[in-house]
Amino acid sequence: xxxxxxxxxxxxLAVGLVVLVGFGKVTPVQAEGYTVYVVVHGGIAHPFWxxxxxxxxxxxxxxxxxxxxxSGPDVYDFEKxxxxxxxxxxxxxxxxxxTITSHTAMxxxxxxxxxxGIPVLAINAPDPRPAAEKIPYLMYIGEDPxxxxxxxxxxxxxxxxxxxxxxxxAVYGNHHPGAFNIEQRAKGFIDTxxxxxxPAESVDVTADPVQGSEVLIAYxxxxxxxxxxxxxxxxxxxxxxxxxxxxxxxxGKDIFVATIDLSPKVLDYVKEGKxxxxxxxxxYLQGYLGVVNMYLYVKYGFVPPPLISTGxxxxxxxxxxxxxxxxxxxxx
Amino acid sequence: xxxxxxxxxxxxxxxxxxxSRIQKYPAFGVFIAFLVIFVIFSVIAPKFLxxxxxxxxxxxxxxxxxxxxxxxxxxxxGEFNLxxxxxxxxxxxxxxxxxxxxxxxxxxxxxxxxxxFWGYVGGIITLRMHIPSFITTLGLLMFLRGxxxxxxxxxxxxxxxxxxxxxxxxxFIGGSFRPSHFWFIALVLVFAFILTRTRYGxxxxxxxxxxxxxxxxxxNVDRVKLINFTxxxxxxxxxxxxxxxxFGVANPSFxxxxxxxxxxxxxxxxxxLTGGYGTIIGAALGTFLVxxxxxxxxxxxxxxxxxxxxxxxxxxxxxxxxxxxxxxxx
Numbered sequence: 001x002x003x004x005x006x007x008x009x010x011x012x013l014a015v016g017l018v019v020l021v022g023f024g025k026v027t028p029v030q031a032e033g034y035t036v037y038v039v040v041h042g043g044i045a046h047p048f049w050x051x052x053x054x055x056x057x058x059x060x061x062x063x064x065x066x067x068x069x070x071s072g073p074d075v076y077d078f079e080k081x082x083x084x085x086x087x088x089x090x091x092x093x094x095x096x097x098x099t100i101t102s103h104t105a106m107x108x109x110x111x112x113x114x115x116x117g118i119p120v121l122a123i124n125a126p127d128p129r130p131a132a133e134k135i136p137y138l139m140y141i142g143e144d145p146x147x148x149x150x151x152x153x154x155x156x157x158x159x160x161x162x163x164x165x166x167x168x169x170a171v172y173g174n175h176h177p178g179a180f181n182i183e184q185r186a187k188g189f190i191d192t193x194x195x196x197x198x199p200a201e202s203v204d205v206t207a208d209p210v211q212g213s214e215v216l217i218a219y220x221x222x223x224x225x226x227x228x229x230x231x232x233x234x235x236x237x238x239x240x241x242x243x244x245x246x247x248x249x250x251x252g253k254d255i256f257v258a259t260i261d262l263s264p265k266v267l268d269y270v271k272e273g274k275x276x277x278x279x280x281x282x283x284y285l286q287g288y289l290g291v292v293n294m295y296l297y298v299k300y301g302f303v304p305p306p307l308i309s310t311g312x313x314x315x316x317x318x319x320x321x322x323x324x325x326x327x328x329x330x331x332x
Numbered sequence: 333x334x335x336x337x338x339x340x341x342x343x344x345x346x347x348x349x350x351x352s353r354i355q356k357y358p359a360f361g362v363f364i365a366f367l368v369i370f371v372i373f374s375v376i377a378p379k380f381l382x383x384x385x386x387x388x389x390x391x392x393x394x395x396x397x398x399x400x401x402x403x404x405x406x407x408x409x410g411e412f413n414l415x416x417x418x419x420x421x422x423x424x425x426x427x428x429x430x431x432x433x434x435x436x437x438x439x440x441x442x443x444x445x446x447x448x449f450w451g452y453v454g455g456i457i458t459l460r461m462h463i464p465s466f467i468t469t470l471g472l473l474m475f476l477r478g479x480x481x482x483x484x485x486x487x488x489x490x491x492x493x494x495x496x497x498x499x500x501x502x503x504f505i506g507g508s509f510r511p512s513h514f515w516f517i518a519l520v521l522v523f524a525f526i527l528t529r530t531r532y533g534x535x536x537x538x539x540x541x542x543x544x545x546x547x548x549x550x551x552n553v554d555r556v557k558l559i560n561f562t563x564x565x566x567x568x569x570x571x572x573x574x575x576x577x578x579f580g581v582a583n584p585s586f587x588x589x590x591x592x593x594x595x596x597x598x599x600x601x602x603x604x605l606t607g608g609y610g611t612i613i614g615a616a617l618g619t620f621l622v623x624x625x626x627x628x629x630x631x632x633x634x635x636x637x638x639x640x641x642x643x644x645x646x647x648x649x650x651x652x653x654x655x656x657x658x659x660x661x662x
Contacts, residue, residue, distance in 0.1 A: 214627065218385075
């Protein structure tokens with residue numbers, strides 16, 4: 001009987017503790033701290049977003065009282081991305097850093113989050129609307145996608161002319177049709193070329209680099225005067241260059257290729273002259289400066305500047321050895 | 333009697349008997365659909381009917397088609413394997429990793445064994461746990477693509493091994509032809525023979541068409557399905573090795589969405605989603621149709637952002653043509 005009552009007493013005590021802890025009346029000792037969510041449209045396993053993640057985590061390591069939760073879909077999927085944004089908002093973090101992949105779809109949830117006291121900071125893809133209409137986030141850190149696309153077009157024209165080659169026709173591979181920043185890059189590229197009287201258009205190269213390379217090869221066959229190709233990102237560029245060499249296209253002499261973002265393979269192609277260059281939006285800074293600015297705001301109330309452009313650098317053949325080292329270390 | 337009139341009647345009657353005979357052949361519908369779309373592209377797309385383009389299309393079709401053979405065999409026996417594109421990209425990476433260090437034919441053999449293992453895993457979980465194969469293999473697809481991304485961190489892999497397997501599988505052999513074209517044709521013929529001329533083929537149809545009846549008649553239904561799951565894994569792995577051999581590089585995004593294209597090829601080719609009916613020849617023709625659509629549209633100058641809409645519409649039309657022709661009574 002005594003054993004049973006002791007057991008019952010212990011059980012009641014255990015249940016009581018669980019209930020109290022669960023309702024927060026008695027809490028175990030916790031460190032004071034801040035939690036910031038970084039949600040990107042990804043895919044987060046893509047090398048590009050791995051660099052953003054490193055930047056975010058390196059910044060988080062500077063501050064012992066800061067926890068950064070980095071998330072996004074494994075491969076680009078807008079619906080999954082939005083679900084993760086909603087989940088981050090529901091977690092009521094101290095701050096939210098997000099890519100504004102679609103200002104239309106993200107307007108309402110982000111405005112609601114900001115109104116409920118969660119500051120929002122935009123990285124990589126901005127809200128392009130005028131100040132009075134755009135989502136009232138703290139600041140934007142990243143590239144201007146239109147400018148980036150225009151940079152690629154401009155530099156390709158310049159480098160081809162330096163080689164004495166007349167640009168005749170260009171194609172821009174779009175691997176995320178409908179994604180605002182990719183569409184803006186395409187527009188920047190195409191507008192720049194059209195202004196130079198070079199016909200240019202965008203094609204849907206799908207999310208599969210194998211299919212994408214076949215689409216671009218078919219385009220080259222359909223438009224044999226095409227001598228400028230932007231295959232859409234590093235993965236598609238890697239597959240396209242291999243495929244084009246197989247089809248005996250003379251890259252760097254008859255057909256000129258450039259892309260945006262870095263990978264070891266793409267840098268090899270630049271070094272070998274198979275690609276003219278690749279544009280570098282220095283996305284490490286997007287993750288790093290995003291977290292630093294958000295932390296300084298939530299802890300000390302420092303109001304950040306409205307915009308930090310992470311720069312439009314180009315990785316040309318002469319810079320490859322330096323950049324490759326940084327790519328392998330995860331900084332680029 | 334009017335001789336001309338009689339001759340005309342005899343000729344018409346022969347033609348109708350001939351049409352009736354070929355119309356009963358299951359792949360007839362998809363063959364007509366394929367022919368119609370092929371002719372349309374040949375007319376409206378100036379460079380479609382060139383050797384370079386047709387062999388290029390054949391290359392895409394071969395790689396997709398090898399996967400479709402396995403998917404079709406499994407669908408006829410009443411199951412799905414959505415993990416094929418995961419096995420495909422996993423095998424590309426595994427083959428490159430091994431062949432960069434050992435003799436490439438040995439690397440290929442090990443890769444195919446591992447690919448068969450993944451096919452087997454999908455099957456054993458489905459059958460032992462009684463989970464719908466759609467769910468099991470969807471989970472396996474996500475698992476395989478996930479571990480690929482986690483291990484590679486998104487980086488691509490170069491092929492630096494010997495030239496034995498690449499020459500055997502994918503490198504040009506004369507004109508614009510590749511060994512993969514012949515591998516595809518050979519596999520179509522082998523599996524068509526197995527399906528239509530062997531006892532095992534009967535078991536496959538029985539398993540998919542009337543599982544309990546088949547069981548009662550002594551067919552080991554689960555074993556048939558497990559074998560087909562394994563075959564679908566091997567063929568997906570083989571296709572992954574072909575792609576790696578062709579490009580000399582692979583990255584984790586390769587084959588994204590391929591599983592749905594394989595199923596589309598099978599269904600357009602006449603394979604029923606419910607199982608019990610289908611042909612390998614039909615699936616091969618369905619794959620040709622799926623494979624040539626995007627390229628044909630580009631060559632025809634279709635507006636770039638309309639491709640997906642066109643591909644979807646043409647797939648539906650092709651499936652309707654196929655179905656209607658099968659139902660015409662002569």
